[in-house]
Amino acid sequence: MKVPCPNFEKLEQLARVTPGLDLDAVRSCVPLLYFARELEGALEQHYEAYGLNRSRWQLLMQLYKAAPAEGLTPAQLADLTGVTRAAITGLVDSLVESGLVARGEVGEDRRTYRVQLTAEGNAFLAKHLPDHMGRMQRLMQALTPAERKVFVGMVEKLRARVEVFRHAPAEAA
Secondary structure, rough: OOOOOOOOOOHHHHHHHOOOOOHHHHHHHHHHHHHHHHHHHHHHHHHHOOOOHHHHHHHHHHHHOOOOOOOOOOOHHHHHOOOOOOOOOHHHHHHOOOOEEEEEEEOOOOEEEEEOOOOOHHHHHHHHHHHHHHHHHHHHHOOOOHHHHHHHHHHHHOOOOHHHOOOOOOOOO
């Protein structure tokens, strides 16, 4: 269910008592936050229709993009998907169990392994990627080609500043 973006009466009250608060900047961020929440929820439902969650989907996509004969190590998968290294083992285990990926040894080093898509994993993606890409296309068709170009530039500018929401360990308290 879509939650309407709030009115800004409370923000206006806050701006009156917060020196330097750029109310227009804050107002501009609120719809973005609502969109991100709605998109995240819709994507979770979308991946569930494929029998996955977002993390498993992202892992499959990284393997799809990797050199098929080489695969990726768990550490590489963690870095590429933004999932912790501790969580990668569980994700890989579940995808191995479902037959979508396989583990392969890396030489004589038994401490690490490479993860590769199986034939079943490739067939799974061949079946579901057209639907996924079609949905991405339909979302972005709300914008003209010129608007998309501007949008991508703006998103990249915001991505470069997303760190403002990360707290240093001392700040978290």
